[in-house]
Amino acid sequence: MSNAGYRIHFRPSMKTSIYRLQVLGYAAAFALTAIAVGPANARAAGPAEPIQIPVLSSQTGPGASYGENNVTAMEMAAAEVNAHGGVLGHPIALEVQDTQSSPSQAAILVRQDAAKYLAALGPNLSNDAKAAFPVAVQLKFPMVSSGISDARIMVANRPWTFSTFIPAQVLAASATETWVKRTGAKTIVAIVNNQDDASAIQESLMQAAVAKDGVKVLKVITVASRQPDYSAEVSLVKSLAPQGIIVGDLPPDAGAIVKALTTAGVDVPVMISMNAFTPDFLTVAGKSARNVSTFTEFWSGLQEPAAKKFTAAYLRKSHGVPPGLSAVTSYDSVLLLADAMRRAHVTGLGGSTTQEREALIHALAATKGFHGLLQSYDIGSEGYRTGAGFYLRITNGVVSLAK
Amino acid sequence: MILLAAVIVGTIVLGSIYALMAIGLNLIYAVAEVVQLAQGDMLVVGAYVGYLITRFVPNLFLAEIGAIVGCGLLGVVVQLLLFRPLAGRGHLPPLVAGLMLGTAIEEGLRATFFQGNPVRYPSGATLSTSLFNVAGVPISEAQVVIVAIVAVLAIGLNLLLNRTKLGLAMRAVAERPACARMLGVPVATVVTLGFGLGSALAGAAGVLIAVVFSYITPFIGIDLGFVALAICLFGGLGSLSGAVIGAFILAFTEQVTTIYIASSYKDAIAFTLIIVVMVFRPSGLMGRLVAERP
Numbered sequence: 001m002s003n004a005g006y007r008i009h010f011r012p013s014m015k016t017s018i019y020r021l022q023v024l025g026y027a028a029a030f031a032l033t034a035i036a037v038g039p040a041n042a043r044a045a046g047p048a049e050p051i052q053i054p055v056l057s058s059q060t061g062p063g064a065s066y067g068e069n070n071v072t073a074m075e076m077a078a079a080e081v082n083a084h085g086g087v088l089g090h091p092i093a094l095e096v097q098d099t100q101s102s103p104s105q106a107a108i109l110v111r112q113d114a115a116k117y118l119a120a121l122g123p124n125l126s127n128d129a130k131a132a133f134p135v136a137v138q139l140k141f142p143m144v145s146s147g148i149s150d151a152r153i154m155v156a157n158r159p160w161t162f163s164t165f166i167p168a169q170v171l172a173a174s175a176t177e178t179w180v181k182r183t184g185a186k187t188i189v190a191i192v193n194n195q196d197d198a199s200a201i202q203e204s205l206m207q208a209a210v211a212k213d214g215v216k217v218l219k220v221i222t223v224a225s226r227q228p229d230y231s232a233e234v235s236l237v238k239s240l241a242p243q244g245i246i247v248g249d250l251p252p253d254a255g256a257i258v259k260a261l262t263t264a265g266v267d268v269p270v271m272i273s274m275n276a277f278t279p280d281f282l283t284v285a286g287k288s289a290r291n292v293s294t295f296t297e298f299w300s301g302l303q304e305p306a307a308k309k310f311t312a313a314y315l316r317k318s319h320g321v322p323p324g325l326s327a328v329t330s331y332d333s334v335l336l337l338a339d340a341m342r343r344a345h346v347t348g349l350g351g352s353t354t355q356e357r358e359a360l361i362h363a364l365a366a367t368k369g370f371h372g373l374l375q376s377y378d379i380g381s382e383g384y385r386t387g388a389g390f391y392l393r394i395t396n397g398v399v400s401l402a403k
Numbered sequence: 404m405i406l407l408a409a410v411i412v413g414t415i416v417l418g419s420i421y422a423l424m425a426i427g428l429n430l431i432y433a434v435a436e437v438v439q440l441a442q443g444d445m446l447v448v449g450a451y452v453g454y455l456i457t458r459f460v461p462n463l464f465l466a467e468i469g470a471i472v473g474c475g476l477l478g479v480v481v482q483l484l485l486f487r488p489l490a491g492r493g494h495l496p497p498l499v500a501g502l503m504l505g506t507a508i509e510e511g512l513r514a515t516f517f518q519g520n521p522v523r524y525p526s527g528a529t530l531s532t533s534l535f536n537v538a539g540v541p542i543s544e545a546q547v548v549i550v551a552i553v554a555v556l557a558i559g560l561n562l563l564l565n566r567t568k569l570g571l572a573m574r575a576v577a578e579r580p581a582c583a584r585m586l587g588v589p590v591a592t593v594v595t596l597g598f599g600l601g602s603a604l605a606g607a608a609g610v611l612i613a614v615v616f617s618y619i620t621p622f623i624g625i626d627l628g629f630v631a632l633a634i635c636l637f638g639g640l641g642s643l644s645g646a647v648i649g650a651f652i653l654a655f656t657e658q659v660t661t662i663y664i665a666s667s668y669k670d671a672i673a674f675t676l677i678i679v680v681m682v683f684r685p686s687g688l689m690g691r692l693v694a695e696r697p
Contacts, residue, residue, distance in 0.1 A: 060510055062622050068518040194667060222667035226623050229417050229615050232661035235409030235540060252521040256617035263533070264541055280521050284618040321520060 050093040051086075051347050053337065054113045056122030056132065056143075061101030062225075063125045065280070070124045070146060070330035071096055072317050076310075077334035087341045090349065094334070099123050103131030114141035118341075118348025119360055121333050124326060126150055126198050133157035140354060142361050144337045146329035149198040149275055154383040162364050163384040164332040164372070166297055168202040168274055171389045175295030176209035176246070176271060178391055182293070182402075183269040185210075185244030189237050190220045191257055193249040202273035203248025210246070218242050223257070225250060230260040238266055248273040255284025262288035269293065274389075278324035282397060292394040293402070298328040298374060299392060301399050306374055329385075332372040336379075340364045408538035410658045416546045418654035419553035420611050424627060425634040425646035426560065427604030433577040433641040434597030437486055438494075440501030442605050443628020444508040447621055449474045449606025450613040451512060454522055461527030463545075463614065467552060470606035478602025482595045490594075505628070512621035521618040529614050549611050556607055557647070560600075564643075573597050577641065637677045639690025648688055653677075 055074060058067035074094055082091040097113070099106040099122070106128035113120050114135075119142035123129050129148050136143045137160045144162045148154055151167035179185075188210055192203035207217055218240045221233050234257075237245065245261065245268060247254050254276035261270065270292045272281070277294040285292070300311045300322040310331070314323040341347065344363035346356040367379040377387040391402045428442045439445075452473040453466035485504060489496045513519035523529075530544035564570035572593045575583035584590045612627065613619045634653055638645025656673045664672070680688060 060513070062620075064513055065518050065520045065620075221661075222665065224626075224666075224670070226620075226626055228420070228612055228623075228627065229413065231413045231416070232409060232658045233666060235406060235413070236662050238539070239405050252618045252620065255521075259617045263543065265533070284521055284523055286523070286526070321517065 048086075048090060049349055050091045051341075051349060052093050052095050052117060053334075054109070054117055054120045054122075055094050055096045056099050056106055056109050056113075056120055056128070057096055057124050058101040058128065059096065059098035061099075063099075063101035063128075066124055066147070066326055067099075067101075069318065069321065069324060069327050073314060073323060073327035073331040074121065074334050076313060076317065077331040081334065081338045087338050088345065088347055090347055092334075092338060094121070099125070099128050099132075101125065101128070103128050106132040107135045110135040110141065110143070111139065114139040118346060118352035118356060119143065119337060121330075121337060122146070124330065126153060129153055129161075130197070133161045136160050140357060142357055142364065144333045144364065146333040147326050148384065150201045151382060151384060158383060159361055159365060161383055162336070162361075162379060164329045164336055165326075166385050166387055166389060168198070168205055170386075171274055171295050171297075172202050172205035173209040175274075175293075175389070175391055176206040177213060178402075179244075179269070179271045179293050180210055180213045180215055183244050185215060185242070185269060187216045187218050187242045188244040188246055189218050189240055189242040191233065191237075191245065191247045191249070192220060192222055193225055193253060194222045195225045196250055196275075198275045199248040199250060199273055202275060203246065206246045206248065206271065206273065215244075223249065223253070225253060227253065227256075230257055231264075233257070234260045234264045234266060237261065238264060242268060244269045244271065246271045246273075247276060249276055251276050251278040251280035252284045255281045255286075255289075258285045258292060259288040262290060267291070274325075277392070278326075279322045280324075282394070282399070285394075285397065287397040289394045289397050294392050294394070295389050296325050296392060297387070297389045298323075298325045299390065299399060299401075300324075302374075302390070302401070304374060310373055328373050332385075335372065336364070336367065336370060339370060340367065405539035406662050408540040410655070410662055412537060412540050412542065412546070413658040414651060414655040416549055416615070417657070418651035419550050420608055420615065421630065421634055421650035421654055422647045423553050423556065423604055423608040423611070424631040425638065425650050426557070426643055427601040427608070428631045429601075429635050429638075429641055429643055429646045430560075430573075430604065431598055431601035432635065433643075434573050434601075435482070435486065435490075435594045437497045437598075438501070438632065438640075439486075439598075439601070440498055440628065440632070441481075441505035441508060442501075442601075442631055443624030443626070444505040445474050445478065445602045445605035445624075446609040446612065446627055447512060447619065447624035448477060448508060449609025450619045450623070451516060451609075451621075452606065453528075453610035453613055454516075454524060454619060457524045457528040461525045463524075463528050463530060463548060463610070466524070466528060466610045467607055470610045471603045474606025474609070475599045475603030478605075479595055479599040481602070482598035486598065487591070487595070505624075509621045509624075516621070519621050521620050523618045524613055529617075545614050549614065552607070552611065556604065560604070560643075563600075569593070569596065633674065633677055635687075637680055637687055639687030642687065642689040645687055645689030 078094050097109050106123045110132045123132050124147040137157050146164050148163040148165050149168045151169040193199045254272050272294045277296050340363040344359040346360050369376050377385050380386045393400050393402045431439045449470035452470045456466045456469040532544045533541040534544050572588045576590050576593045580590050634649040638649025657669050660669045660672045
């Protein structure tokens, strides 16, 4: 086949030429419109340029249920901030970034964000924060998390990281002492998931608290995450005949343990760690949770007007999944960061500077009487929220505030 | 006495479920020579199929049948679309494909079912009523039903493999695929059906796990798939009797360690035992010392 053949084959017909002219005409019209409208839009958007805030959240992987619920609450908080004028006249826009429930991925995201943004929210998991926070400190990048249950993580990463969560060190001891007094238990068995840092820490704090009251810990039984069967552990508990049991585990697993204990006829008071108490715990344990106590900063059944209003609004967004504690602390983390940015007069627009970031962490550290969703509180010198929690009782699957 | 009884009861119940998981994986390996790394996720699919069924009819047996059929069909589709095109391209591509398939299933289920929040079967389907005591250990209706279902499935599988033409063809393909092809066995079809059967067993195990486990999430199969693979290697890849023996030894080791030593050593001791066996018998307890299948 000759080259001439190709030329003839591809020569545009009259119809094609007309079509091309039409396309060129539309393109020219579009370009002119864009030139005319573009600058006007830019001018209009100028004063209200949004402040991008990255949110490091476990959207996939085993921590995904926490992450998605937290983001729902954060988006509600961002809407609240923007409805009240945003930050120094700029709306805030959350940019959700998936840590994949992986500490290494969380650290990578912090490194990327530190080059682009003023500050970040998250991560929402303690394990992710352990890897991400040291990077933030190294790069002098402010971060506000909502789920750090171990105060040591905060202490180790001063002065660049903050948390709206009351750590277990503050709540666990007093709540466990209350439980011992109420139940009168003199011997206990502890069941702990050592694979989960938050559970293990809370469990050890609870054990220390009972030991202080002269309670004897008969045995510490360790379990794994997503363990298929607890029959061996339950038989062991039964053979020891304790007067009380304390459980430190993730919510569904703690629910499964409580259910297995009840099914096997072990009917003694149970205290579960703060991180174990979420709607997932109640979903799994159901009515098997006959005589369970716990402590928390929030429960969706609280009758305070602010709690009821938040829960109702959250349920509309979450398709019926009730908010857990981390939803409230996530909500507060957005409000706290926006509040600190206002007080520090920083937005990070046009590229954040070291001075802006330092001003921001000073504002965060100086937080006093901050109006959170449910309570007013301070940010302590170690970067985490101060305040008190609630002592709850769960009887036949029904939660009530202990008097 | 109560502890010894707990060990025995726990070994029987957990060992039965482990056996079902491992038999499915071994069956797939035997006929397709593929280590299906998404087998744990197939199990989760079965658990969710059972969940959907029990939402409408809280009946464990219907959930079992639904999971067997659903996962069997899914296994056939997966073999035809994913593993058949990769046949003959070495061992690595199917392994990677299995891993990717597992992640896709986990994330797909998470996006579909309540953001991955745990769900549980309605109480009518979990049969938690305590029937009787064995030396102080309460035996629930669910435990009895689980062992019975596994026994029925194992006997059914045994009959299928040893008393039917399909079973004969599967054994022929597992032993000598080239010879089987020359003798007129439709090897590709048999491999697909074997894959479906192995996946169906995973689905059956998924419903039982959901009953024992108290709840399901898209991620419960990650560890269980690993356990099934370890049992297969321990008992002998491709050996169905090895899978059963391996499952009960692993369950027994876990129960004894939990009760008499400490739960935290459970995995360390169980998997060290597996390593020791593999060092001295690389083909596993019941595996044949054959390097490559002709």
